[in-house]
Amino acid sequence: MTRSDTRWIARAIVGKTENQRGFVLLTVLWFIALLMLIATTFIMSVRTHTRISGNQAHSIEARLNADAAVRLIAYGLATTPETAYRLSGRSTDGNIFACQLPDGEVALVSIQDHAGLVDLNAAPPELLRKLFISVGSQPSDADWLANAIVDFRDPDNDSLNGGPEISAYQDHGLLAGPKNGFFQSRWELDQVPGMNSNLLESIEARVTVFSRSDGIDPDVTPLDLQLSGNEIRKTQGQTFTIIAEAKSGRRGRFVRRAIVRITRQPGSPYQVLSWERGLNRLSDRSTANLPIRACA
Numbered sequence: 297m298t299r300s301d302t303r304w305i306a307r308a309i310v311g312k313t314e315n316q317r318g319f320v321l322l323t324v325l326w327f328i329a330l331l332m333l334i335a336t337t338f339i340m341s342v343r344t345h346t347r348i349s350g351n352q353a354h355s356i357e358a359r360l361n362a363d364a365a366v367r368l369i370a371y372g373l374a375t376t377p378e379t380a381y382r383l384s385g386r387s388t389d390g391n392i393f394a395c396q397l398p399d400g401e402v403a404l405v406s407i408q409d410h411a412g413l414v415d416l417n418a419a420p421p422e423l424l425r426k427l428f429i430s431v432g433s434q435p436s437d438a439d440w441l442a443n444a445i446v447d448f449r450d451p452d453n454d455s456l457n458g459g460p461e462i463s464a465y466q467d468h469g470l471l472a473g474p475k476n477g478f479f480q481s482r483w484e485l486d487q488v489p490g491m492n493s494n495l496l497e498s499i500e501a502r503v504t505v506f507s508r509s510d511g512i513d514p515d516v517t518p519l520d521l522q523l524s525g526n527e528i529r530k531t532q533g534q535t536f537t538i539i540a541e542a543k544s545g546r547r548g549r550f551v552r553r554a555i556v557r558i559t560r561q562p563g564s565p566y567q568v569l570s571w572e573r574g575l576n577r578l579s580d581r582s583t584a585n586l587p588i589r590a591c592a
């Protein structure tokens with residue numbers, strides 16, 4: 297082997313070693329990049345999970361506070377005479393006030409005595425007519441709608457003063473016809489001819505199926521119905537819609553809407569008739585400078 301051959305072999309060996317080093321270096325760099333990608337993904341996942349857990353914790357806390365406010369108010373209504381309750385500053389005509397829970401948290405609250413609402417099963421046509429007038433219906437429309445409600449709930453198929461018969465239901469796409477039985481829920485109004493979503497939205501908070509009264513108690517009504525003397529009934533203190541909205545953190549917020557009947561029975565002073573999540577926030581209404589009262 298000549299000297300030049302030796303040099304050539306040495307250069308070949310050195311070149312091969314440098315190529316291997318380059319390959320190892322590239323592999324290490326890729327590996328480090330992969331580790332960084334995994335670490336970054338893991339950190340982002342932990343942060344997202346922590347944020348979601350925090351939001352869920354706030355949502356749960358808000359729901360618990362709203363539920364606590366409703367139960368405390370129901371208990372207070374059941375154990376305090378109605379007049380004394382209202383004199384304490386906690387109105388029962390649907391106005392909003394702030395109620396403070398025992399741990400200091402504050403919830404927005406609305407209490408509506410059903411004696412101030414129009415009972416779909418007991419109200420006479422004239423009171424129903426005034427209800428529709430109060431939400432902007434024309435007098436002729438209000439007459440027709442009032443008769444439609446009476447025909448829907450009464451046991452026969454006879455038309456009341458031009459109210460809809462079965463053919464009119466079919467004309468409105470209501471193939472089931474009149475129920476000829478009592479409303480079980482205010483949401484059954486959508487089965488009455490002439491009712492549309494806007495009208496239903498206007499009156500759903502003004503009607504009840506629980507007061508069983510053919511009149512209105514003016515002390516607790518939020519409605520402007522121009523009541524005559526024979527439409528006034530002092531029946532407050534029996535059934536209430538209680539709405540409570542609580543919040544926790546920046547995003548946790550919950551609205552509870554419950555209907556309770558006061559029984560004043562030992563150990564069970566009130567009965568829950570409805571317990572649902574509220575669709576509308578009280579905080580969307582004007583809530584500036586609200587008085588703060590104890591919830592119970």
Ligand SMILES: [Ca+2]
Pocket residue numbers: 446447448449450451452453454474475476
């Ligand atoms: Ca009928």
